Amino acid sequence: MKSLQTLPRWADLVLLPAVCLCVALLAAAVVVLLVGQDPVNVLSVLIQGAVGTPRGLSYTLYYATTFIFTGLSVALAFHAGLFNIGGEGQAIMGGLGTGLAALWLSALLPAWLMLPLMLISGALFGAAWAVVPAYLQAYRGSHIVITTIMFNFIASSVLVYLLVNHLRPAGSMSVDSVAFAASARLPAMHEALAWIGIQWPSSPLNVSIVLALLACLGVYLLLWRTRAGYRLRAVGSSPSAAEYAGINSKHQVIFAMSISGALAGMVGMNEIAGVNGKLLLEFVSGAGFTGIAVALMGRNHPVGIVMASLLFGALFQGGAEVAFEVPGFSRDMVVMLQGFIVLFSGAMTYVFAPLVAVGLSVGTHLLSAFSKPSSSGTHHG
Numbered sequence: 001m002k003s004l005q006t007l008p009r010w011a012d013l014v015l016l017p018a019v020c021l022c023v024a025l026l027a028a029a030v031v032v033l034l035v036g037q038d039p040v041n042v043l044s045v046l047i048q049g050a051v052g053t054p055r056g057l058s059y060t061l062y063y064a065t066t067f068i069f070t071g072l073s074v075a076l077a078f079h080a081g082l083f084n085i086g087g088e089g090q091a092i093m094g095g096l097g098t099g100l101a102a103l104w105l106s107a108l109l110p111a112w113l114m115l116p117l118m119l120i121s122g123a124l125f126g127a128a129w130a131v132v133p134a135y136l137q138a139y140r141g142s143h144i145v146i147t148t149i150m151f152n153f154i155a156s157s158v159l160v161y162l163l164v165n166h167l168r169p170a171g172s173m174s175v176d177s178v179a180f181a182a183s184a185r186l187p188a189m190h191e192a193l194a195w196i197g198i199q200w201p202s203s204p205l206n207v208s209i210v211l212a213l214l215a216c217l218g219v220y221l222l223l224w225r226t227r228a229g230y231r232l233r234a235v236g237s238s239p240s241a242a243e244y245a246g247i248n249s250k251h252q253v254i255f256a257m258s259i260s261g262a263l264a265g266m267v268g269m270n271e272i273a274g275v276n277g278k279l280l281l282e283f284v285s286g287a288g289f290t291g292i293a294v295a296l297m298g299r300n301h302p303v304g305i306v307m308a309s310l311l312f313g314a315l316f317q318g319g320a321e322v323a324f325e326v327p328g329f330s331r332d333m334v335v336m337l338q339g340f341i342v343l344f345s346g347a348m349t350y351v352f353a354p355l356v357a358v359g360l361s362v363g364t365h366l367l368s369a370f371s372k373p374s375s376s377g378t379h380h381g
Helices: 009-034 039-051 054-079 087-105 111-140 144-167 189-194 208-225 227-237 239-244 249-265 267-276 287-297 302-325 331-345 349-371
Strands: none
Touching: 009 039, 009 287, 009 302, 009 331, 009 349, 039 054, 039 302, 054 087, 054 189, 054 208, 054 227, 054 249, 054 267, 054 287, 054 302, 087 111, 087 144, 087 249, 087 267, 087 287, 111 144, 111 249, 111 267, 208 227, 208 249, 208 267, 208 302, 227 239, 227 249, 239 249, 249 267, 287 302, 287 331, 302 331
16 A cells, blocks of 8 residues: 555645545534534635635735745745744744834835845844754754744744834834835735736735745745755755765754745735735734645645645635624634644545555556457457
C-alpha cells in the first residue's frame, strides 16, 4: 500500500486535499443536520455569499490575500524542517514596521517611493522577529515551536504598549494611530480597475493581492529553482545528511526563518496600507494561525496554498453571509465548519492518503486493462 510520500505529486497537491475537503463537508453537513438546519441551504448561501456576487468575491479574495502570506510563511519554514507557529507575531511586527514607516515618512515621500519602503520595512520587522527563535533553536537548542508561540504574545504586547503610550493621538479614546498620508495608501482594486475602464464594486480588496501572487512565484523559484532552496530542503529532509554534504544546518535555520518571518510581515501591506490606512490593534485577527491550516491543506506548495487560501477566504466571507441570512445559524457554527476542514486537511490526511493511493492504483490498472487492444478477433492465413 502506498504511503503519503509515494503519492504522485499531482495527487498530493490536488486529489488528496479535494478528498479531505469532501469528507470535511460531509461531516459538517451531518452536524448541521443534527442542529436542525438544512445542509443544502446552508452550503448554497455560503457559496452565493462567497463567490456569487462581485462584491462577495472581492471580500473572499481580500481574506485570501492575507492567508497566502501567512500560508507561505508556514510552508517555507516547513520545507526546512521547522514548524513555525509564530506567524501571528511576525505578522503583527511586520505590520508595526509597515505602520511606523508610514507614520514617519508618508508626509514627505511620494507613493512610488513610500509603498516599496513600507513593504521592505514590514518584511524586515517580520524577519527580525523570526530570527530570534531561529537563533535560539540553531545555537541554543530551544524548540522553535515553544519560542515562536511565546513570541506571539510578546509581539501583541509590544503593539499594545506602543499604540496606547506612544502612537495614539492625544485625547483619543480609540487605540490606533493617526491616519497615514495619501502616499502610504495602496490603491483599492476597484480604483485600479477603474483606471482601465472596468467598473467594480468597492471592497477592502486592494492591489496587495498582486504582491501575494508574486510572493508565491518567488517562493516557488527559491525552493525548487535555486541552490539556496535546494540546501534549505536538504536540511529539512535530513539535517545529518545535509551536514555530511557540507551544508551548514544552523545557517539554513536562520535563513529559512528570516524568509518565513518576512513573508508573514507582508500582511501589513494588505491590512494596513491597503485597507485601514493607519496602525491599529487586532489587524491580524488570527490570520497567522489560519496560515498553518492553509499550508497543511495546500501541501506546503505555493499552488496549493493559493487554492487553500481561496477556500478559507470563501469560508470567512460566506460564513458571515450564512450567519446573517440563515436564522438560527450562528457564527460559532461557521467556526465549527472551519474546524472540520482543518481537522481533515491536517490530522486526517495520513488516514486518507493510503486509501487515495490504493484507489489510484486500482484505477490505473483498470484503465490499462481496458485500453489494451484485444487479440481474440485477429486471424492469420
